[in-house]
Amino acid sequence: MPATPAHGFAPFGDDTGGAVRPAPDECAPDESVPDESVPDESTPVRAPDGPVVTGTGSLGYPFTPQNRAPAPAPAPRQDYVDAFERAGDADEVPDGEPASGEIGAQGPQFSSRKKSVKARTFTGVAAAAVTTVLAVVVAGQVAGHRQDDGKPQALGAKERSDGGDAASRSQARPTKPAAPASYGEKMAQVFPLDEKLTAAGEFEPVGGDAKAPGRGEVKRYRVDVEKGMGLDGELFADAVHKTLNDERSWAHGGRRAFQRVGSGDADFVITLASPGTTAKWCAKSGLDTTQDNVSCDSAATERVMINAYRWAHGAETYGPDKMYAYRQMLINHEVGHRLGHNHESCARQGALAPVMMQQTKFLTTGGATCRPNAWPFPGGS
Template sequence: MPGLPDGTPAHGMPRLPDGTPAHGVPRLREGGPAARGGHPQQREAGGGWGEFAGAAGPGVVVPRQRPAGPGAGAGPRREYLDAFADGRGGVGLDDDIDVFTPRTGKPRPAEGHPADAPEADAGDAPPAGPPAQPSVGLPAQRHGGKGRAFTGIAAAAVTTVLAVVVAGQVAASQHHGGGQPSSAADQARDAGIPGGEAPSASPGTVTLSYEQKMDRTYPLSATLKGSGKFETVPGSAKAPGKGQKYTYRVDIEQGLGLDGELFAEAVQKTLNDDRSWAHDGARTFERVSSGKPDFVITLASPGTTAKWCAKSGLDTTEDNVSCDSAATERVMINAYRWAEGSKTYGDKIHAYRQMLINHEVGHRLGHGHVTCQKDGELAPVMQQQTKFLDHDGIHCLPNPWPYPRS
């Protein structure tokens, strides 16, 4: 608040009747603003201090002063200071009070205008005199223990309120948007997980068994022409029997999008089944991924299958079938048929895949095409079951095995 040019305190600064500024009110310097005090009860006008905010002038709250009596001199009155130093005539240092409970009574009317009193030297010693009562309605203020206690209590109250507000804001932020929970990272940090990272969640997908995968069809175009590049399915499987051993490798054309490991597993299980060419221990089949095998079972697109079968003089394009390309090392399994099946087997896709493997490997072992001879019989595995089951008025039943159990 700016001072008057002659150093007189600005309007609203309380002064004693002899002109001395009230104790604790800063002196004005010539031509400059008044220094702002740091007392906890000094607040800007319009704050939360109720009726006391405007009693001593705008922006400053101090206890009201009695007019000077006999023996009054320069500086604050002795009785005013004594009222805060001990208990004579007012609140003592040892009294227990509730600083938040306002006193009853009315404040004394102000006598004289603080700005009308002559300026006095603030360094003059205060005169002796009878003790005076503190202004009614204000808590007693003292230098020392209880004054600091009031400040500490007020600060604690403000801190408590702020803590409640912050806690409410945190709770609201955690449940913002209709009670949505906090993020996984926040929960992980709250749980003390290093780095604040939540454990990776399970994908929620059920792992299918071999039988379940073999019972499913997979989408693949009947006219697909692949890259023509093959890759070996990694891994191997020992021959389980003691008969004549055949070694084979499993290749799959790149870019098909089919499960090469499932295909390799199906070949090994099918060929070594007792109903297959390993019947009665006559043969056994071993899967390898390196070296020179007896043959290579290859899963390829219809276009690539046709190309490799043509090398052995076979046309697979008319019925989109598979073949044993005898002039090469490859037994070609048409990926479209492997993925989608045939009308002759309907939804029995697992059995159809077993028939594909047994039929084409049967050609590699030297067996040619045959058909069933009686109506209602099982079709021989070397019958072209992808193309037909019925012939010459005879109805054959689908069969994937060279040695089916009756």
Template structure:
């Protein structure tokens, strides 16, 4: 059992270390000293004994206060502890102040006060920010309550004049209040950070990232075509269209080769050709060159049964040059070979030159014999007919009514010859 909970008189070691005990009269004088502090009130005659636990006095809160000799409360050199009404030891709950008679009473050790002073003037670099030394290990709000009680007792004992301890208590109370304010500021700052739009944006970004990582329900479904962005027209669609052009157009008269190279697809006699387009014509030279290459190398054309194959070049020596020119320029080049194309605005093979002239008006608008809905077959016929002249074939007319017209018949002008009317036909070997 510890010596602070032992019943009976104080240990001898304490009395020996603290000096001889004062006489009974002196103890009564001390007990009856001036001051009305609640914590030193003694029991009067006939009063009920104070409750105690195992011989120990009860302090506020119902728990005994243990003040060890030699601790922060100093040595009890002014006399032994007070005696309770029942003769047991009663430790002081608060060190009394010196009396008028000069009696020496216990007080805080100097090193403890210096420690507090050092703490206020210069705290250690790694000391805790919140210090609860004011309340002896208790939170600031409890320590503040204790200091308020101590202040009231001190004023009662000293006649209303605050003591040094009162000043220190106020200082530590202010420190505790500052610590509480700091904690509240940190909490409020955390709430403001949580409400920060940047934080919300970061959270939204995280949610969007998660949404992107999740598979979409529409995954694997066909994407509908976007409005306003139509698919590029195919070769057949472009070849079926008509293009606006002036039937009397006379362009620059200068030509340029369509760039590129298209290899001959067959194994027959190879014929190299070049494609030129008059500058400033306003028509698609690439589409024109593609139509020539596909038409001439079709098995229904002059390349039938591998008899010959056609290869397009853009430079070097060519057997002939298929030229797309305006009506005025076409007439000029056809006239060089004694041909007049101005009567029906037609095309020709200018045999005295290297050029096979294709009238741009016919290429763009077609002919009445084929109609507006048969632009692709008409263009195929136009190519096969003029190249046929370059290959040495002359005009041939239809001889059987209702039959397909020969490709070397002048189908741009008419499908009827000598009273025999035939059907339009673009191919050398149509397959009938």
């Protein structure tokens, strides 16, 4: 009688035709009594993690959750296995050993080649894990350096060395402050002021002392500005001094020079005041400035009154594009009264208007229209 292999396989060439007979079991259930615990071949069986199956297995037993073979463990990625297996192709199988998967005289054998593949597979899995960790680290570093829109930004060699690009450094530099407006630019500007304003009525000296630059009779004057108007008093004081000592003004030809004093005795006080305050001081000399909102020389007092509304806004006869010239005319005209000059008219059509003409109100007298003019001696003679 042929011997049964150690693993319980039926001998080849049995009279059963190769079919496997189950061994008698004393505990086998009685076929006459149905046993609900063992399903028949037509009863569908659902494996714990698989589809519903029916029928019997190769050994004659039905598939059940208890006898179904466990699912194979997930294998490493094939590209890692192939890569490391190619690296080990140089390994040779020792003579006399069967290749992996062959059955020898003593039953199934595992060659050293099989062991080598397993080792390389484990090494490949470990290398894959290291590669994944490195990829995560690099991705985190790239994500940490992003543009303003959230997209990754590549770091150049210069950025890595100095920590930023040239554009960022230039934006961080403080911008150069804009240059302050020049004297000429300020004199050409129109300033806001209410035409009906009456300010505090209190004056303060501005400008301090300034020497007379010319020769001849020296006229001492002080500059006062009414408080509460919001105008540039220093600009007004500067304009008075430069205008009066211009060769085209009353200092022409060395006849006189004008010295500004911050305090003490003065021949007159040039005062920049609101329209309401100007009217009060002009009324002390019998002059009405409320009509046309004009200025005056209050001869009964020490003050030459410059209406701040006219200083700030000018007049229609000059327009907003000739504010500089209008302010020079305003100073020369009122100081001319203090020096003893009376009003004049337009001499002929198209001529320059005399500085003592009431140019704030009009440029035409006796049917002749003159051109605006700010100077007593516009030609310098």
